[in-house]
Amino acid sequence: AQTVTQSQPEMSVQEAETVTLSCTYDTSESNYYLFWYKQPPSRQMILVIRQEAYKQQNATENRFSVNFQKAAKSFSLKISDSQLGDTAMYFCAFIATRFGAGTRLTVKP
């Protein structure tokens, strides 16, 4: 069974600084998709970034980028130039079926 582990329940970062959220997963599949979702206090999940496992190049979306290490089954999210609006729960997900427990990120002014 696939499992997703986020080992940092809470993190904080100063505005404009960089923060990295960790995620590891377990699977025997070779081709799959990984996602980072953001859930602000409004509850609505929003896709942050997606990575296809067969692509070696790390995905990037504006200030958000991932470090995807397939052999290590690691999928971390880096947020550059953190903004107050980045304050939210962040969930790592394996395909659509398995989510981690989340990391609560607080961006401080």
Added chain:
Amino acid sequence: ETGVTQSPTHLIKTRGQQVTLRCSSQSGHNTVSWYQQALGQGPQFIFQYYREEENGRGNFPPRFSGLQFPNYSSELNVNALELDDSALYLCASSLGQWNTEAFFGQGTRLTVV
């Protein structure tokens, strides 16, 4: 383009009752997935419907059932409610099954007393 809408937003039920939650998928999407999110936890996959057929199911008992309609809207039905069923229920729609971006609704907060 309309987003994913869920109804109702909040619901209180008594243990043993039955509940139906509804989800209207985003225009053009043919896949709907349902999740249960307990307080302080990540979403747990309940099941997915693709073109009106159940396409995958998580570790939930049969009293959790669903439907997808020809317009791709969906219902989640839960029978014989238990206190542990209290959670936020999220619906997500997508075009395709496992690899595409899912668009989430704002959820239905179910409280079982």
